[in-house]
Amino acid sequence: MTATAFCLHALGSSSEEFVALRARLGGTLDLVGIDLPGFGTSSAVTGTTVEEMAELVERAIGTSGATECALVGHSMGGKVAAVVADRTMSGANGLFGLRAVVLLAASPLSPEPMEEARRARMLAWTADHEIGPDEAAEFVDANTADQLPPEPYATAVHDVQRADPAAWTAWLLRGSREDWSDTAEPNPVPALVLAGAEDGDLGPDAQRRLTLPHWPQGEFDVVPGAAHLLPWEQPDAVADRIRSFWERRVDHGPVVPTASARVIASPRVSARARGVLAARALPDDPAASPRALTPAQLDVLRAVARVVVPQHGDRGIDLALRVDAQLAAGDGDGWRRDGLPADQDAYRAALDTLAPEAAVSDEHLADVLDAIDAGGYTPAAGTLDVGQLRAWSEDAGVDLVRQWLAHPATMAGIDYDGFANGGDGVRKQGFQLLGAGQREAWEPDGVTR
Template sequence: MGSSAEEFALLRSELAGTLDLVGIDLPGFGRSPASGGTTVEEMAVLVERAIGASGATEWAIVGHSMGGKVATVVADRTVSGANGLFGLRAVVLLAASPLAPEPMDEGRRASMLAWAADGPIEPHHAAEFVDANTAGVLPPDRHEQAVQDVQRADPRAWRDWLLRGSREDWSTTADPNPVPTLVLAGAEDGDLAADAQRRLTMPHWPAAELHEVADAAHLLPWERPQEVAALVRDFWTRRIAHGPVVPADQARVIASPRVSARTRGVLAVRALSDDPDATPDALTWQQLDVLRAVARIVVPQPGEGEVDVALRVDRQLAAGQGDGWRPDGMPTDVDAYRGALDVLGAVSADDLAAALEDVAAGRYRSDGPLDAEQLRVWFEDASVDLVKQWLAHPATMSEIDYDGFANGGDGVRKQGFQLLGAGQREAWEPEGAGR
């Protein structure tokens, strides 16, 4: 509220080479007219249209304060497939307004409403707003730009946020969002400091991490652009950049009307990068490390970006998402995995491939909880699980030139496929890997 895309100018410079920052003025602020709509949903739609118009197929969304609530709604609608976008890889929330009503002192709300009651905000009130939301006095050039942004805010948009948008409650219908998320809070922020973010924002983001920015209050992009950029760069490099990227032409097909919202949402979640430091849910750390070693043999992934298929199988086991049956005499899936991985944990890395050959042939002997035949059956099922998790990733689908998911969207008429012969390709189909 009271800011514009200009507040990201310093961050844009700092993050050059890591992310290409594109600022979006929300309705009533900066150069965007309030006629675009000032409810949270109307602002979200404006942002979604801007993302779609950009043609970006690999993107993150950064939201500051009021924009944090809008960014969260956009991200939620992206992972559900509802808004027709694809390619979201990360979310960054700076002193974000939560999905629930924003905590705000009512006396301060009344004062800010009074500033815009009879027309544009006066310069001294704009300066008061900026100074109240910073830990120290901004450098003159930044202070001047921040004050000018407040002054040019549309009074209607200013009042609408204070009276309605900040009070909108989206938390009651929002499911937890699995997108990797960085939440930053100023140490001296009055209403939206780390404690408030921990209580109101973090529960919505199971894959989030929270950092407190010292010597900063609410206007983080103006106050600490270098520190914020360093945290964003580290987060992107450590959590996001290592994962496989869905090629642009495949991403555009997934975002097209040929793909249903439900399918698009499923693929959006599958495309998210795996956290290399994530705690396993069903296995121990040692068992997960062994499964990762097994996965490198069963599903070698040359080139840049790997799907952590072992971690995804761990999540599958924890959720009980097996195939619904098991051979007579075998323990439950999770117990079979634990027992087999404990046995293989005693094998050196150099000998693991040969040991798996013996396991597959039913001749591996051990003193563990599974006999040779049980180990053979487990390895057969584990190989299927690992390959399935690899094939399910939309980047892999592109690699193997598969686009069968694009057989019709949510419209009344399903487009389907017209060209079914070998080597034939529809005009809309991506070229794929050609192998």
């Protein structure tokens, strides 16, 4: 099933700006444009603050029923997309299934850099009337590297003309100046940040300084021959970069089944639990460098993972990479078998010992691991003795299985939904009171324990 990309447009534009990208990305992503309040066919009545625009987008995504999606945000829409993505990954907005974000010449979470003379000139266009054709054409020309072809040019100019003056003014005076950078945590979602080579205020330098740092899993690229209106100017180049990013970075690993995703998005699940599951469901980066192990050791651990937790095809979880992240963060289970060195040291030593065995075949490695567990394997070299290798093997097996079970797609596969036990409403998640004769606030009268 093709994932849905919800597209949020720039100031003075509408969902029409994504028509060319939609045609070019068919079969990779299903692009759905959303008109932000006061632009395109959307009324400004619902509100024009960043908060109100984000809420409109969240309602649209929730109503769509999509459970595997991406966000594409251009300029003004980039700021809104970042806010929606942050609230999705925290679990706060009740959405689930976000797998990637694409930001095109995005307005940053911090106040947008803008020349005050240009701001004043744009504000003057709506001071006492709607934006006229000459002013709309001036806006489009100022934001493109070269003259657009006649048809997209006419559409882009028409979009500017039909912008609600109140929404236009609200963005320039307030929305672009809103600062969300202090409330937004670094977002783990895979992100593609694109800048037009000839853009001014929101060009390559601004995207590197103001946008990219918010996305630890972000990639950055510059589109030649473009200024600010990327989807209008260079639809082929933009589509090619999005497709490559999606296929390399996102379109692999398990996807949570629709029914389970809807349970996670329901009020039965707390925001905190939803956020944790959202992070676990993100695709692993196949090109990521290990943080605790060497690349060679990580490859051996991947071989061990294939033996301990068999998975199939390119939809498996990179369990070894997740265990490596656990080791780097020191997030073990708090226990260490007697006689073993520290977790990272034990893993490195054991994986170095197993490297020659893993190089033979997975079947051979499986026999070796069985022998280790039975206490019948004598390492040819290495710093761990027979007992230490056996203890490490047990710990590693637990770590790998735990990472597999923690993924919400695995939970769906084994029909586990124990996380859906109350949410944040009246029936709060879990129990606060324990003991005979006690009753939770949400339990009906007559219930006793």
